[in-house]
């Protein structure tokens with residue numbers, strides 16, 4: 001959470017006038033919402049953690065909830081506004097960072113094999129589909145594909161199915177992203193290593209409703225363990241939509257134009273791998289970001305550059321070292 005807050009602050013700085021993220025990052029609030037007693041408890045637990053980390057919150061209770069957000073159904077009994085949050089458009093973020101780096105980009109190439117460097121000698125060598133690349137330093141940042149290059153990382157897939165609505169200007173404009181407590185509960189389970197969705201649509205109830213910049217809504221999403229197949233399932237989509245319309249009835253008036261699935265790269269302890277590989281000179285890892293990689297992008301890139309240059313890193317980043325013995329490993 002602390003690293004995410006720091007990364008968000010970096011986004012704000014980068015999105016200032018003339019900054020590299022101007023037009024790719026927008027400030028807005030996030031709303032946590034809950035529909036029953038245990039969801040309200042989960043929501044307040046999350047809010048307490050945020051508050052301890054210094055985030056400003058606004059708690060709304062009782063009938064004030066529907067007064068402040070009129071499109072919420074009457075069964076929503078808890079609401080917390082998390083202020084100073086933001087929305088980063090993932091593909092724009094990637095494009096902006098790549099352009100700003102001035103790096104030479106070789107598209108449509110696969111890294112096939114990695115040869116570690118030797119102490120006080122040459123750095124790692126990467127065999128690619130476009131030839132061999134030798135470098136002083138190599139960062140493995142290939143999402144789930146990192147497993148093929150460094151199998152000991154043992155990342156595993158967590159699929160998410162998402163829904164996109166049509167554009168409709170006339171409907172109620174949500175003031176921010178809505179995360180329902182069912183989503184927090186699913187995410188917490190995953191972070192403490194409990195088994196979560198195993199591909200069954202029956203558990204597809206973790207709900208997030210996100211207003212997109214062009215009057216569309218992104219509605220998600222499942223968290224399905226050990227599933228790297230990017231297909232979508234009618235039953236899961238139906239279930240997510242039913243829940244979305246139950247909590248925000250105006251969505252029932254809109255048409256769905258697209259459903260899709262993506263796969264998150266998960267680690268056993270829910271933390272990304274960011275740092276140098278011990279005993280492998282010049283080899284670095286930046287992967288395992290699960291459902292937080294867009295949020296953590298500025299922090300991860302900056303911390304990686306600092307580590308490589310031997311500079312100080314933000315507190316907490318040292319705990320992300322990929323082969324630290326303290327980190328939980330997954331039984332194969």
Ligand SMILES: Cc1cc2nc3c(=O)[nH]c(=O)nc-3n(C[C@H](O)[C@H](O)[C@H](O)COP(=O)(O)OP(=O)(O)OC[C@H]3O[C@@H](n4cnc5c(N)ncnc54)[C@H](O)[C@@H]3O)c2cc1C
Pocket residue numbers: 090109110111112141142143144145146148159160161162220221261262263264265286287288289290291292293294295296
């Ligand atoms: C449904 C869903 C919802 C999400 N919601 C959010 C959210 O709200 N907020 C958030 O912050 N994050 C979210 N994420 C997570 C975010 O998308 C990821 O954390 C992020 O994309 C990880 O970035 P990455 O660069 O590590 O990996 P990737 O985005 O997977 O990029 C890795 C790249 O490496 C390439 N590659 C793989 N193997 C090789 C190889 N051998 N050679 C060359 N290239 C290779 C791949 O093709 C890919 O382009 C979500 C993800 C999903 C699936």
